[in-house]
Amino acid sequence: MSLRRRLALILILATGIVWVAAMVWIQTSTRARVEQALDARLAEAARMVSSLLSDRRIDLQSGEGPTAFELPHQPSGEYDQHLFCQLWSLKGDLVGQSGAAPNTPLSPGAEGFSDSEIEGEHWRVYTAVNAELGCA
Helix, strand or coil: CCHHHHHHHHHHHHHHHHHHHHHHHHHHHHHHHHHHHHHHHHHHHHHHHHHHHHCCCCCCCCCCCCEEECCCCCCCHHHCCCCCCEEEECCCCEEEEECCCCCCCCCCCCCEEEEEEECCEEEEEEECCECCCCEC
16 A cells, blocks of 8 residues: 555544544533423422412412413424423422422422433423522
């Protein structure tokens, strides 16, 4: 094999390796940033619901069993993501939930982020504890 061919092959391989490494790094970095943005949205939604409860804009005393309520929602087209909310008393009773949220607890109840699987579906959960109202 001539020197030119070897040099061309080395340059092509080196360039390919650099491009593949750059693609992997960009994908990993982008995925991490998207997950951070979605986690921030999830935490903000939990704080918003906690605030609505504190301001008594969501009434949980309307009868027996869990109260159903709607979260403020702005449709965003085909990329619409659904947020579901559950309100549990610190004693462990379901006191309210949004729309089609499952009746099964989505998190172990500890404040912060957690991941769970319910009926084969993955859930990313943020738990905000409102000790003043006795719910999470």
